[in-house]
Amino acid sequence: MNKIIASCGLICTECPAFLAHKNNDEKLRIKTAKQWSKEFKADIKPENINCVGCLEKDGILFHHCLECKIRACCLEKNIPNCAHCDDYGCELITEFFDCVQEAEKVLDKIYGK
Numbered sequence: 001m002n003k004i005i006a007s008c009g010l011i012c013t014e015c016p017a018f019l020a021h022k023n024n025d026e027k028l029r030i031k032t033a034k035q036w037s038k039e040f041k042a043d044i045k046p047e048n049i050n051c052v053g054c055l056e057k058d059g060i061l062f063h064h065c066l067e068c069k070i071r072a073c074c075l076e077k078n079i080p081n082c083a084h085c086d087d088y089g090c091e092l093i094t095e096f097f098d099c100v101q102e103a104e105k106v107l108d109k110i111y112g113k
Helices: 016-023 026-039 063-067 068-079 091-099 103-112
Strands: none
Touching: 016 026, 068 091, 091 103
């Protein structure tokens, strides 16, 4: 399976929501819902742990993908991820990198840093 790189640099194909949906894995849905509920202080149900990858415009997406400002920006600019943006390194993505350094490494590699 080819890697799907999200707008923000996360790797969709390694995300539990993507994998649970792809493999119809109820145990992974339950585990992930519990973990994410605690981690993000939210009430996330196992039935919400489904996603086809944030680059998709249609189809099943994890609810955060639908409200993600980074994804919305990339869709508006018609680019696959921030590394393809003329404004790469903007405040929106650098704030995200403060929380998720792995995503920065992925996008920097694409960008050519």
